[in-house]
Structure formats: C-alpha cells, structure tokens
Amino acid sequence: MNLPCKFRHMLFVFIFGTAALAVASLAYAYQASFIPASRLINPDELVRILQSAKSEKPLMIQVGSHVLYTQAHIPGSEYIGPASSESGVLSLRKRMESLPRNKFIVLYCGCCPWNHCPNVKPAADALRAMGFTNVKVLHIADNFGSDWVEKGYSVAKGD
Amino acid sequence: MKKGILWGLALIVLVAGLRFVIRRHGAAADLRGTSARKQLLAPDFSLPDLSGQDLHLSSYRGKVVLLDFWATWCDPCRDEIPHFVELQNNYGSQGLQIIGVSMDDGPEPVREFYQRFKMNYPVVIGNAKTGELYGGVLGLPIAFLIGRDGGISAKHIGATNVSVFEKEIVNLLRSGAGSSSPGS
Numbered sequence: 392m393n394l395p396c397k398f399r400h401m402l403f404v405f406i407f408g409t410a411a412l413a414v415a416s417l418a419y420a421y422q423a424s425f426i427p428a429s430r431l432i433n434p435d436e437l438v439r440i441l442q443s444a445k446s447e448k449p450l451m452i453q454v455g456s457h458v459l460y461t462q463a464h465i466p467g468s469e470y471i472g473p474a475s476s477e478s479g480v481l482s483l484r485k486r487m488e489s490l491p492r493n494k495f496i497v498l499y500c501g502c503c504p505w506n507h508c509p510n511v512k513p514a515a516d517a518l519r520a521m522g523f524t525n526v527k528v529l530h531i532a533d534n535f536g537s538d539w540v541e542k543g544y545s546v547a548k549g550d
Numbered sequence: 551m552k553k554g555i556l557w558g559l560a561l562i563v564l565v566a567g568l569r570f571v572i573r574r575h576g577a578a579a580d581l582r583g584t585s586a587r588k589q590l591l592a593p594d595f596s597l598p599d600l601s602g603q604d605l606h607l608s609s610y611r612g613k614v615v616l617l618d619f620w621a622t623w624c625d626p627c628r629d630e631i632p633h634f635v636e637l638q639n640n641y642g643s644q645g646l647q648i649i650g651v652s653m654d655d656g657p658e659p660v661r662e663f664y665q666r667f668k669m670n671y672p673v674v675i676g677n678a679k680t681g682e683l684y685g686g687v688l689g690l691p692i693a694f695l696i697g698r699d700g701g702i703s704a705k706h707i708g709a710t711n712v713s714v715f716e717k718e719i720v721n722l723l724r725s726g727a728g729s730s731s732p733g734s
Contacts, residue, residue: 456621458653461678463688473655475623503690504708507625533708534689548678 423508423528426515432497432527437465438544447495449527452486454479454514455500455535463540465499466547473502474514483517492522499528501535592617592696593683597651597674600661605649605674608700613647614722615696616715619676619687621653622663626709627691631667633712637719638671644723645698651676653690697722 440446451468453460460470471486472479487496496518500510511528518526531538540546592615594608607615618634620627638648650673652660657675664673681687684694695704695718704718 456623456653457655458676458678458681459688462681462686473623501689502621503624503626507709509623509625536686536688537707540686540688 422506423511424506426512426528430515430526430528431530433530434539434542434544437497437529441467441545449495449497450490451497451499452483452514453500454483454498454510455502455508459502459535461549463535463546463548465539466545468499468547470550471514473500473510474517475509479510480513480517483514484521487518487521487523490523493525494523496523496526497529498526499531499535501529501531501539503534505530505532590702591700592694592702595680595683597676597680598657599672599674600657600664605672607649610647610649611700612698613645614641614698614719615694616646616648616719617651617684617694617696618648619651619653619681619684619690619692621690622659623654624690628667629709630691630693630712631669633715635668635670637712637716641719641723642670646719646723647671649674651680653681653687695719695722697725 437449441448448467451465453464453468453470454472454474456473457470464470469486472482474480474483490496498511498514498518500508502508502510508531515526515528592607594606596604596606599605607617616634616637618627618630620630622628634648634650638646648671650669650671652673653676654660660673660675663669676687684692689707691706691709693706693710693715694702695706695715697703703722706714
C-alpha cells in the first residue's frame with residue numbers, strides 16, 4: 392500500500408502514541424485517583440451518617456491489610472482482605488453475592504496516600520461489575536491514622 | 551520516518567513526565583507527614599525474620615538503625631526499597647543497619663519480593679502489636695531513624711526522599727548517638 396509520506400508519519404505517531412497512552416493507562420488503572428468524585432465519600436460525611444438516627448447505615452468494608460485493620464478500624468466495619476490481590480476480590484464477591492444490589496456500601500482502606508492505594512479501586516470495580524449501585528469509597532487522603540484516628544473519629548481494635 | 555519516531559519519542563516523554571508529576575505530587579503530600587523528632591527510646595521487639603529466626607531490635611544497639619515499616623503491596627514502599635539497598639551498601643560498614651518490618655499479612659509474598667529486589671538487610675514479619683508499640687502504624691510506609699544509643703531520632707510518614715534519609719544517617723553516624731539533627 393502506497394501511502395503519502397506525510398500520512399505515514401501521522402499514522403505512525405498516532406499508533407505509537409495510542410500504544411504509549413494505553414500502557415500508561417494500564418499502569419494507573421488500579422489507582423484510587425481514577426474513581427469518579429461522585430463515588431467518593433469524605434470521612435466527616437461518613438461520620439455524620441453514622442451518627443444520624445435517620446440515615447441509612449452503610450455496610451462498611453475494609454479492603455486493606457489485616458495488620459492495619461487489627462490496629463484500628465471503623466467500628467462495625469468488616470475486614471475482607473486486600474482487594475489488590477485476587478483472593479481479596481474473591482472474598483469480597485463471596486461476601487456480597489447475596490446482598491441486594493441497592494445496598495448502601497462503603498469501601499475503605501487507608502493503607503497509603505490516596506493516589507497510591509492499590510486496594511479501593513479494584514474493590515469498587517468488582518462491586519460495580521456485580522451490579523451494586525450504591526457503593527461509595529471513603530476518601531482517605533494520606534492514611535487511616537492521619538485522616539481518621541487522629542481526627543478523633545471512633546475506632547475499634549482487634550479482629 | 552525520522553520525524554515520526556521523534557513524535558513517538560516525544561509522546562513517551564510526555565507520558566513519563568505526567569507519571570512523574572503525579573508521583574511527585576503524591577510524594578509532596580506524603581512529606582507533610584514528616585514529624586519533628588522526639589528523643590524517645592525505640593521500643594524493643596522480637597519478631598521472626600524470613601527464615602523464622604527471631605530478630606531482637608535491642609541486639610542492634612550501637613548501630614544506627616533505619617526501621618522501615620512497609621508492605622509488598624504498597625507502591626511508595628516498593629519505590630523506597632532500592633534506595634535502602636543502596637544506603638545499606640554505602641553505609642553498612644560505618645554502622646548503619648536497615649531493618650524492614652513487613653506489614654504484609656504473611657511471609658510468602660515478602661520472601662519472593664526479598665529475592666526479586668535483592669534486599670541486603672533483614673526483614674521481619676510485623677504484627678499489630680509491633681505497630682502499636684510504635685504509636686500505631688496506620689499507613690505505609692513509616693520509617694524511624696534510631697541512633698546508636700537506641701533513641702528515636704526521626705519519624706517519616708509516607709514516601710520520603712532518599713536524600714533526607716541519607717543526610718540524617720550521615721549525621722547520626724558522625725554523632726555517635728541519637729541526638730543529631732535529623733534535618734526534617
């Protein structure tokens with residue numbers, strides 16, 4: 392196929408650029424920063440819901456490390472396991488499979504600064520794929536210690 | 551064709567640049583966690599290393615210790631490991647001992663990681679009790695610098711530039727105690 396030289400250049404740049412962007416996108420696909428703002432909930436907002444007598448209480452799921460959960464977690468929340476691992480996602484699916492798809496669910500981790508957390512996005516994606524429509528992800532900017540414990544919000548310890 | 555290659559390279563540089571900016575933004579936010587030094591004695595612990603042998607922190611008294619709480623699944627922690635390997639290589643003979651405390655839920659991924667990253671310092675498997683001893687390890691990474699006298703010289707929450715660690719380590723190695731300025 393004889394294409395004009397200029398067109399060939401443009402085609403080459405387009406294919407190369409698309410491939411580079413695809414690789415970059417894959418590298419970031421798991422990152423929490425790619426969760427839309429509409430699916431986030433801030434700690435103070437969650438605390439208000441938990442303290443309100445009228446609000447529907449969410450099912451809260453910690454999708455991070457067990458060692459961190461044992462040290463401190465949101466009272467009433469359940470430990471599932473790091474959703475960055477296949478076994479963590481499987482545990483999450485198993486726990487959720489029997490629940491109504493409009494169940495209010497809050498996922499959280501707090502292992503790392505938000506844009507480094509490997510767990511919340513895979514967990515949120517898994518629940519969306521299962522058809523859950525009312526899932527929020529707790530936006531923990533730095534870590535659970537700084538953004539929850541040190542702010543004086545309720546904490547539980549142990550398993 | 552050359553022009554096309556140049557455009558392709560330019561795109562790669564752009565993507566790499568964006569990645570760098572995003573990571574730096576994260577690191578800058580993490581650096582806010584660097585807290586002022588308090589001269590506290592580092593709590594002793596005994597934890598199993600990757601071969602199952604107990605490691606006692608107190609047995610490293612007399613050395614400058616960089617105690618790194620980390621996990622294999624933690625991005626910023628992983629980024630720091632090659633720098634720690636380099637620091638251990640460069641300053642080990644002068645009295646630096648880096649000790650990793652893995653907060654993974656088990657040793658299996660840590661063993662594999664240890665080999666892959668050619669880690670040259672001991673790694674123990676941490677637990678919630680150890681985290682609590684150090685004021686709660688509720689986010690990773692967290693690193694403590696401990697002077698030769700066993701005093702905690704600095705605590706760094708979040709990813710920290712290796713030059714910060716290096717400056718503090720050099721100061722501690724020179725001072726012979728835990729009372730040198732950490733520079734943070």
